[in-house]
Amino acid sequence: MTRRIVLLGLGALLLAGRAPARAQGGPRRIRGRIEGLADRLLTVTTREGQTVAIRLSEGVGVSALRRLELSAIAPGTFIGTAAEPGPDGVWRAMEVLVFPEAMRGTGEGHYAWDLTPSSSMTNATVDSAVQGNDGRSLTLTARGQTVKVLVPPEVPVVTPIPAAMEDLRPGAQVFLSARPGPDGVLTATRVTVARDGVVPPM
Template sequence: MKMLKVLIAGAALFTATSGFAADRPVHLRGEVTAVTATDLTITDRKGVKTVVKLPEQAQVLDVSRSSVDAIKENSYLGVAAAPAPEGKVRALGVMVFPEPARGLNEGHFPWDMGDKSTMTNATVAKVSKKSSATELEMRFGGKTQVVVLDKATVYGQFVPGKRELIVVGAKVLVIGAPTADGATAANAVLVGRDGFLPPI
């Protein structure tokens, strides 16, 4: 039960948002270059530094590498994807949910990993092996979405983590929200293991 509560509290990363709404969560990806008891500094791949407030209640998720082999029928996934022909989407990053997190924020909605990118949180109903890729039929709320996995797809998995994982050099995805003073406060910090950048 404790694990489920932590996952729910940290699940802002998989939450549907209303496209370009002013209250849309802030997503920051990069490397931790400074950290204190109250904030951390993230440097993205372009060298831009952002200081983020780190409240006591901010959740930490421990993210490690996974692979296509972890995906089976009935797996529950979060898939960040780009548009593909015939109404399909091409998976950029896949997060394999632990069983206690099954069903969290189920749906298909806009994401921020490129033009017209999406997030699909759903159950794998069917796995089809193709010559150059694997296709997943994912079901959510009575709907389906076909997801194409290819050689460029990155896979991860997560469990609740500890604040001690947030150290200089760690690769992170921070999900935050704007504060009244114009800063960003972290709601959840996804910390990649061994230099792994969370794939969503």
């Protein structure tokens, strides 16, 4: 049951991430370092240097990530990858999230992402995977659209695992998507936190 809740919560987080990050009333993606947690109010210093307070919903889901080998990406795997365009027209992955089978289809598509100004996110099934000297070349299909992505060997490949509120410690890196409530306070239903040295790369 815990694993199912983690998967459903992470799926909701990634689906929310498809909306424009700064849209009025829409989700805001936050990447940063925890400063504190008190009464479900999480204080985070973002990568932009701002300090924000995020209210964690009742029953908030907390997940961490586990590293995988690049060889885990095989035809038929459903992945999410943030990537930047290369000079040869091939997208170059910045990170890869390997979805568990229960999350197949989560956020499927190819759309803009705010990891960098030129990055995209592709959640799709791997049609083919070819190993080369410069990494693994993947052909992905999402909603009838084909996207080619090169995954260099140094790019982090991860998969979600359960975590707990106790993992939300000061200094830990987090990734989350939060929406402003009627009172203007940001609220999150899911937090992905660094654990065992694995920092959320999304």
